[in-house]
Structures are given as structure tokens and as C-alpha cells.
Amino acid sequence: MIVSDLWRYPVKSLGGERLREARVDRWGIGGDRRWMVVDRSGEKLWAGEFRQLAAVSAVQAGGGVRLSAPGHPELLLDEPIGGERVEVGLRGVGYAVAAGDAADAWLSAVLGLDVRLVWLDEPARRPMSERHGGRPGDVLSFADAAPLLLTTMPSLRQLDAWIAENGGGGPVPMTRFRPNLVVDGEMAAFAEDGWSEVRVGEVRFRFAETCDRCAVTTLDPATGRTAKEPIRTLAKHRRWDGNVWFGVRVVPVGPGTISVGDPVQPI
Known part of the structure; x- marks a missing residue:
């Protein structure tokens, strides 16, 4: 498994930028x-x-x-x-x-x-909330609940297959989910749900919680229009506790630098 994409969103809720390398802090x-x-x-x-x-x-x-x-x-x-x-x-x-x-x-x-x-x-x-998996000393910026969001391409490919079976149209771009860190490689879809820690290059991350998804994922930034997907299909296959879920929120265990192509290893 490797890092296939890195994203930064300098302004909360606005479009972000794709990176080749990123410094990770607390x-x-x-x-x-x-x-x-x-x-x-x-x-x-x-x-x-x-x-x-x-x-x-x-x-x-x-x-x-x-x-x-x-x-x-x-x-x-x-x-x-x-x-x-x-x-x-x-x-x-x-x-x-x-x-x-x-x-x-x-x-x-x-x-x-x-x-x-x-x-x-x-x-x-700004302290990270214990309700979202935070521990004493964990902090975050203007992010909603955790320092980083990690998603995986195998999970997106499975979601796209479900959407096609559901008659929901073409694939959903990963950018709809606004991840920071995207992983690809030989792994089962949604394997990330079960990771307790993962090493990305030189940086270790701790699982905080699975990420609940909202209507923002249905918005096409290019047109400003919304559709039923991917929420409709997630509600069919990935619904529990009253929410739908895609991706995991993670907390850096220590600082370091990560890059596209870095190896990814669950610990």
C-alpha cells in the first residue's frame, strides 16, 4: 500500500490543493x-x-x-x-x-x-474533543473533528460499484470526501475501519474514529449542483448509529514529512 494522493485545504470549506509532499504536525x-x-x-x-x-x-x-x-x-x-x-x-x-x-x-x-x-x-x-477520539494533548486547526482524514481507493472503488448497481450513474471523485491522505494498493475495501495505528512513511497515525458523511459529498464544485449520490448508496451499505460512513479520522502520533508514493503499513 502507498500514499496515492495528498490534499491541503487552507481555508475551511473552500477548494483545496493537491500536494506531492506535506509536513505533518500535531x-x-x-x-x-x-x-x-x-x-x-x-x-x-x-x-x-x-x-x-x-x-x-x-x-x-x-x-x-x-x-x-x-x-x-x-x-x-x-x-x-x-x-x-x-x-x-x-x-x-x-x-x-x-x-x-x-x-x-x-x-x-x-x-x-x-x-x-x-x-x-x-x-x-484548540483541543481535540474526547468525543471524537481525542486524548489529552491532542489538538487540531479549524478541522471539524480530527487533524487528518484518511480515505482509501479500494473503498471508493467498492462504493462506485455499489452506485452502479444502484443505477446511480458514474463514479464519484474522491475529492467529494475532502481527504487529506489517500491510500491505494492491495487491501480490502473498508479495511481502514479496523486499523488502530498506521505508519505512513516516517509518520505514525492513530485511529480516532470512522468519519460520518454529510450532504457536502453530494455537491459538484464545478456546477454547484447536488445529487443523491453518494449518500443514497452509503445509506444502503454503510449506515449505522443514524449516520453514513466513509473514511477514517486520524491523529499524528508524532511530527514528520509524508509524500506521495510513501509506503503505508498498518501497525
């Missing part, structure tokens, strides 16, 4: 989900409700971020070190740092909403 891949779009009350915007978020892309640029969207000029932002503190509603965060008027104006124009962009100045100050 809170996840370096630069992953350090920024977030919020409304004027500090509540996060979610792509399941605001589909236009999916059409905006973000890539890390030096210490900052570069935003792009069809029909708009790109916007390059530096980390707003020392900027205004903004109260945010995301669990365990308390506050983030405002990106500034230029970022707010650009995103508001692109999204057609009155929004702000904020930055997490220190990801190590």
Missing part, C-alpha cells in the same frame, strides 16, 4: 484549515448550506493564502499577525484573527454574502 498537515469564512456574528459558513463556497479555491502562498474564483481576480493575503481578534462560534476556538477589509470585501463580492475571513493564529491552542 494538528495536521501544515497550513491545513488555518483560515475560515464566517458571518458577521462569527459563525462558520458551511458548504452544505452555502454551495457557492465550493467554487472558491485556496492555495497556500508563502506564509499566507491565495484565493481564486471564476470571473474574479485572484487575491493574495499574508497571515494577519497581530490583527483584530474576532469571536468565533467553532467549538474550542473562542477567537480568531481577522484577515482584513480587503479579504472580507473580496469574499463578500464572490459569495454574494456579507462575510469575514479569519485566521487561526495558534492551532495548538
Whole structure:
């Protein structure tokens, strides 16, 4: 088994960037989900409700971020070190740092909403919840529940086969699931559900929990349209405890660097 893909999402809920190599710290891949779009009350915007978020892309640029969207000029932002503190509603965060008027104006124009962009100045100050498999000392950025999401291609191929049997159309791209780490190779579909630890190159990861999936996976970022898949088929084959499941959330046991092509070995 090897790493077949690596992804970083500099801004929560926006399009991300494919990587060849990534630095892994306690809170996840370096630069992953350090920024977030919020409304004027500090509540996060979610792509399941605001589909236009999916059409905006973000890539890390030096210490900052570069935003792009069809029909708009790109916007390059530096980390707003020392900027205004903004109260945010995301669990365990308390506050983030405002990106500034230029970022707010650009995103508001692109999204057609009155929004702000904020930055997490220190990801190590946000504790990971015990409810999602966190242990004392585990931390994460603006990610929902764990530092990284791991998915596997054998599981996606099985899901695509189920969708075809169900008359649901063509294959679902892995990007719909917004993973950080994608594994491929000789393994059974959904074998990752049973891993307690896995070594990826030089970095060990601990299983935190299986990932419950939401309506965001039905959204096509290119068109902004939603469909029934893959939720419909996951509900038929991968439903328990009132949710549907695909991928696993993992926690780095220690820091290091991982790359596409690295060997992957369950421990």
C-alpha cells in the first residue's frame, strides 16, 4: 500500500490543493484549515448550506493564502499577525484573527454574502474533543473533528460499484470526501475501519474514529449542483448509529514529512 494522493485545504470549506509532499504536525498537515469564512456574528459558513463556497479555491502562498474564483481576480493575503481578534462560534476556538477589509470585501463580492475571513493564529491552542477520539494533548486547526482524514481507493472503488448497481450513474471523485491522505494498493475495501495505528512513511497515525458523511459529498464544485449520490448508496451499505460512513479520522502520533508514493503499513 502507498500514499496515492495528498490534499491541503487552507481555508475551511473552500477548494483545496493537491500536494506531492506535506509536513505533518500535531494538528495536521501544515497550513491545513488555518483560515475560515464566517458571518458577521462569527459563525462558520458551511458548504452544505452555502454551495457557492465550493467554487472558491485556496492555495497556500508563502506564509499566507491565495484565493481564486471564476470571473474574479485572484487575491493574495499574508497571515494577519497581530490583527483584530474576532469571536468565533467553532467549538474550542473562542477567537480568531481577522484577515482584513480587503479579504472580507473580496469574499463578500464572490459569495454574494456579507462575510469575514479569519485566521487561526495558534492551532495548538484548540483541543481535540474526547468525543471524537481525542486524548489529552491532542489538538487540531479549524478541522471539524480530527487533524487528518484518511480515505482509501479500494473503498471508493467498492462504493462506485455499489452506485452502479444502484443505477446511480458514474463514479464519484474522491475529492467529494475532502481527504487529506489517500491510500491505494492491495487491501480490502473498508479495511481502514479496523486499523488502530498506521505508519505512513516516517509518520505514525492513530485511529480516532470512522468519519460520518454529510450532504457536502453530494455537491459538484464545478456546477454547484447536488445529487443523491453518494449518500443514497452509503445509506444502503454503510449506515449505522443514524449516520453514513466513509473514511477514517486520524491523529499524528508524532511530527514528520509524508509524500506521495510513501509506503503505508498498518501497525
